[in-house]
Each structure stands twice: as C-alpha cells, then as structure tokens.
Amino acid sequence: MKKDSSRRSFLRKATLGSAALTSAPLVFASSYKEKLWLNRSYEPSLFLANDQINLALIGCGIQGIHDTQTALQVDGVKLVAVCDLYTGRLDRGKELWGDALFTTRDYRELLNRKDIDAVIIATPDHWHKKIVIDALKAGKHVYCEKPMVQKYEEGQDIIKAQKDSGKLCQIGSQGMSSLGNEKAKQLYAEGAIGDIVMLDFYNDRYSAEGAWQYPIPPDASAETVDFDTFLGNAPKVPYDNKRFFRWRNYRDYGTGVAGDLFVHAFSTLNYVISSNGPDRALATGGLRYWKDGRDVPDVSITLYDYPKTETHAAFNAAFRINFIAGSGGGGGFKLVGTEGEMEIGQNSVTLKRSKLGMVPGGYSMIAYTETTQQKIREEYAAKNLEPRSSSLTTGETKWEAPDDYKGGHYDHFYNFFQAIRGKGKIIEDPTFGLRAAGAALLANDSYYSKQPVNWDPDAMKLV
Structure with missing residues (x-):
C-alpha cells in the first residue's frame, strides 16, 4: 500500500507539473525532455593536528593508491604509514606522500601502532578476511575494498568481528555514496518506474590493461617481492611475477570478473x-x-532471479562482461520497470517514461474486414485503456551532477570519515558487503559447476 501510494503521488506530481516537485519532472506538454541538476553540500570543518584521523594503507597497488589519493582529499585526514609486499610500491608511496611516511612489508607493524586510527585494505581478495579481522581486533576502523570476501563463509566472521570490536567497517564499492545512487533510490521509492521487472548491466572493455594485463616492473624478483607472504593460505607455487602483479587473473587470489565488477552493480x-x-x-x-x-x-554472462519482497516485485537481472569487445568498450546500468526505466551512473540518472500501447494497431487489424475493424475500435474506445493522463507523464528527464562535483569515490570516503567522527552512519557495512559479494560469487559457482545455484539473500548462505 505504501508503494502504491508513492506511485500515485509521483504520477500526480508529474501530471500537475508543480515547481515544488522533489523528484518528478516538470511537464508542460504531452511529453517532456529536460535536464535538472543534482547537488551535494559538505559540512564545513577545520581540524587541528590532534583532531586529524591518522590513516594507513595496506596494499599500495593500483586501487590502494587511487583510494588513498581520494581519502586524503577529505579534510582532517593524514596518511602516516603504508604496507606492501613489493619494495617498489613502498618507494612509490614515499614519492607520492613524502619521505616521512612509515613503510613496511608486514601489515602487523601498522596495526601495532597507537597513532593509526583507520586503515584502507586494498590487498588481493584472498587476504581480505584475515587483515580486516586483525585490524578490527587491533582497534582500527576499516575501509576494505570490494569484494569484501573471496569465499561466502568468510563473511560471517567479518560481521562478528566488526560487532565485537565496536569499530566501523566500510566496504569500498566506490559509487555507493554517489549523487546518482542517491537520486535513483529516491526516484524508485516514489514509484518513478512502477514495478521493477529487469536490470540490465554490462561492462565492455577493449584493452590489455582493461583485461588485467598490468605492467610488471623490471626489478620484480624474489628479492623485491615477498611472494611467500603474498600466497598466504593459497596453494604453494614457485615465484611467479604474473601471479603477484596480475593476481586478478587467478582463482587462488581473486574472484574473477564477478567479484571485481558484478559486485559494484x-x-x-x-x-x-x-x-x-x-x-x-x-x-x-x-x-x-x-x-x-x-x-x-574474459567473457561472462549471468542471469539472476530476485524474489518478491516488500520493496520490489519479483524480477530478473542480466549481468554481462566482455573483455574483448570489438566495439571499443563501454558500460551501462539500467533498471526497467512496468512504467519507465532509469539509467544510473555515479554522476547522473536518466528517467524515461513511455506510453504503454493498449489499443491494437494496423499490424493485427489487417486480418479483419473494415466493418469488423470499426467495431473493434469502438469496443476499445469504450474501455478507455489509454486515457489522456497516460500521455501526460511520458518523456525523459536527466539529473546530472555539476562539473565541480567531487564524485562518488570522494563521497564514500567522506561518509566513512564522518561516521568515524560520529556525524553519520556507514552506508556499506559488512552485512551489506556480504550480500553484494555473495550475489557476485554465485556467478563463479554456477560457471564452474555448469549448473544453476541457489542463495538465501536473508541468511546470506547457499541453499
């Protein structure tokens, strides 16, 4: 009933074209096309040295560096230490953030430091569980890169450790706190697309780098890389540069395209x-x-079934990844409903509403005599299946962030640090993180077993 009420409210606002609308577009004719702006305001703040959040980075690779550079844009945050198993990345850390930076190959040295308040964990997936739990037990707040876990059973241990520690744990799916997500959630709750019937998600790439063939430094060797520690609980194998620097390509350390990309969606x-x-x-x-x-x-297609719940109808989702897309690449995330569709990005949301054709046209009418066709038209007209109001809410509106928007990645860290300061709540906690990672990992289970797999999304376990 609440959802039906929201939908009626959205349609009424759209039809009236009120300037006081919250999300519904302004309507001046039978259809519309317009552009509106999203906005974000941040709490002004000034922090003294002893008010700073001291941050450490564990895993100074590609994503770890991107995470840290974004985190340091938030006021009142200082990086004090970096850990990595390749000495070249420790050197890179000092290049980026100063010679005074403490560096080590042993993450436990960072966790033992009393001056560190929070850590970013951007290691290979198979190390997430242990380091997250160790960090929480050491009294550190944690920002852990997605996917939260490499294996389903690891998730409950992280959830418990976070609750027992009393510290915060934010899972790092960068777009989660974005303006695009925020507006899409509001639009959906207001009934903008009716009942959801399908999600269409795809990510196409057409480069060696996009397919995880990352460059390997010329000084990489058993002396500059602590390969044994990197292996952790994975099977023991001889030193291999590819396994260390391109770990996403191997099931022993990563989670494939599902854990790397599906989890964002x-x-x-x-x-x-x-x-x-x-x-x-x-x-x-x-x-x-x-x-x-x-x-x-390097090519993956997965179909998911979502059950009916209090917040959505039963629907289907299609996830597609292609690392050799001759089109040149691209991506999309589209929610399709009974009354419209939303294309969602971190910086924008495009809502399209179309008129549902309920009256037969020339294609099917051709089979009947002219006299019969006229009778059919009259019967449909009497039913009034396409009232004028159905045309008044059709068209397209695009909400877009301004050029100076700091971005969803910044917002996710801002959310994390505000929560640490007691001024907000984590938006992607370990329970949320397990549900996102667990759903993604289903694709791997199904692919390798060559059969469908079932999941309990409430209990977060295989069925």
Missing part, C-alpha cells in the same frame, strides 16, 4: 531498491581471447 542495485539480493543464478561464458595463463573467463 549489486551494491548499487540492492541499495537503490532496498533489497537483500537474488536467490538464484545461472552463468555461462568462457576464456575467449586473453589466454595468458589466467584461469578465469
């Missing part, structure tokens, strides 16, 4: 529609082009 989807996730997955795909020793597919 699940984070946004579950947030926007207030869902706990899907209950079934069926995956296919293969290794089509990047046959460089990797044991994960």
Whole structure:
C-alpha cells in the first residue's frame, strides 16, 4: 500500500507539473525532455593536528593508491604509514606522500601502532578476511575494498568481528555514496518506474590493461617481492611475477570478473531498491581471447532471479562482461520497470517514461474486414485503456551532477570519515558487503559447476 501510494503521488506530481516537485519532472506538454541538476553540500570543518584521523594503507597497488589519493582529499585526514609486499610500491608511496611516511612489508607493524586510527585494505581478495579481522581486533576502523570476501563463509566472521570490536567497517564499492545512487533510490521509492521487472548491466572493455594485463616492473624478483607472504593460505607455487602483479587473473587470489565488477552493480542495485539480493543464478561464458595463463573467463554472462519482497516485485537481472569487445568498450546500468526505466551512473540518472500501447494497431487489424475493424475500435474506445493522463507523464528527464562535483569515490570516503567522527552512519557495512559479494560469487559457482545455484539473500548462505 505504501508503494502504491508513492506511485500515485509521483504520477500526480508529474501530471500537475508543480515547481515544488522533489523528484518528478516538470511537464508542460504531452511529453517532456529536460535536464535538472543534482547537488551535494559538505559540512564545513577545520581540524587541528590532534583532531586529524591518522590513516594507513595496506596494499599500495593500483586501487590502494587511487583510494588513498581520494581519502586524503577529505579534510582532517593524514596518511602516516603504508604496507606492501613489493619494495617498489613502498618507494612509490614515499614519492607520492613524502619521505616521512612509515613503510613496511608486514601489515602487523601498522596495526601495532597507537597513532593509526583507520586503515584502507586494498590487498588481493584472498587476504581480505584475515587483515580486516586483525585490524578490527587491533582497534582500527576499516575501509576494505570490494569484494569484501573471496569465499561466502568468510563473511560471517567479518560481521562478528566488526560487532565485537565496536569499530566501523566500510566496504569500498566506490559509487555507493554517489549523487546518482542517491537520486535513483529516491526516484524508485516514489514509484518513478512502477514495478521493477529487469536490470540490465554490462561492462565492455577493449584493452590489455582493461583485461588485467598490468605492467610488471623490471626489478620484480624474489628479492623485491615477498611472494611467500603474498600466497598466504593459497596453494604453494614457485615465484611467479604474473601471479603477484596480475593476481586478478587467478582463482587462488581473486574472484574473477564477478567479484571485481558484478559486485559494484549489486551494491548499487540492492541499495537503490532496498533489497537483500537474488536467490538464484545461472552463468555461462568462457576464456575467449586473453589466454595468458589466467584461469578465469574474459567473457561472462549471468542471469539472476530476485524474489518478491516488500520493496520490489519479483524480477530478473542480466549481468554481462566482455573483455574483448570489438566495439571499443563501454558500460551501462539500467533498471526497467512496468512504467519507465532509469539509467544510473555515479554522476547522473536518466528517467524515461513511455506510453504503454493498449489499443491494437494496423499490424493485427489487417486480418479483419473494415466493418469488423470499426467495431473493434469502438469496443476499445469504450474501455478507455489509454486515457489522456497516460500521455501526460511520458518523456525523459536527466539529473546530472555539476562539473565541480567531487564524485562518488570522494563521497564514500567522506561518509566513512564522518561516521568515524560520529556525524553519520556507514552506508556499506559488512552485512551489506556480504550480500553484494555473495550475489557476485554465485556467478563463479554456477560457471564452474555448469549448473544453476541457489542463495538465501536473508541468511546470506547457499541453499
């Protein structure tokens, strides 16, 4: 009833074209096309040295550096230490953030320091559970890169450790706190697309770098890389530069395209529609082009079933990744409903509402005589299946962030640090993180087992 009321409210506002609308577009004719602006305000603040949040980075690779550079844009945050298993990255840390930076190959040295308040964990996936739990037990707030876990069973241990520690843990799906997600959630709650029937998500890439063939430094060796520690609980193998610097290509350390990319889409989807996730997955795909020793597919297509809940109808989701897309690349995330669709990005949301054709046209009428056609038209006219009001709410509105918007990645860290200061709440806690990662991992289970897999999104476990 609440959802139906929201939908009626949205339609009424859209039809009236009131200037006081919250999300519904202004309507001046039978259809519309317009552009509106999103905005974000941040709390002004001035921090003294002893008010700063001291931050440490564990895993100074590609994403770790991007995370840290973004985190340091937030006022009142200072980086004091970096850990990595490759000495060249420790050198890079000092290049970026100063010679005074404390560096080490042993993350436990950072956790033992009393001057560190929070840590960013941007290690390979198979290390997430142990380091997150160790950090929480050491009294540190944690920002952990997605996916939160490499294996389903690891998630409950992290949830428990976070609750027991009393510290905060934010999972790092960068777009979660974005203006785009925020507006899409509001629009969906107001009934802008009616009942959801499908999600269409895709990510196409057409480069070696996009397919995780990252450059390997010329000084990489068993002396400059602590390979044994990198392996952790993974199977023991001889030193291998590719496994260390391109770990995403291997099941022993990563989670494939599902854990790297699907998890972003699940984070946004579950947030926007207030869902706990899907209950079934069926995956296919293969290794089509990047046959460089990797044991994960470079093309993946997975279909998910979402059950009916209080916040959404039963619907289907299609997730597609192609690392050898001859089109040149691109991506999209679109929610399709019974009354409209939303294309969602971190910086924008485009809402399209169309008129549902309920009256037969020339295609089917051709089979009847002219006299019969006239009778059919009269019968449909009497039913009034396409009232004028159905045309008044059709068209397109695009909400877009201004050029100076700091971005969803910044907002996610701002949210994290504000929560540490007691001025907000974490938007992606470990329970949310497990539901997003768990849904993504279903794709891997289905792909390798060559059969559908079932999941309990509430209990967060395989069925």
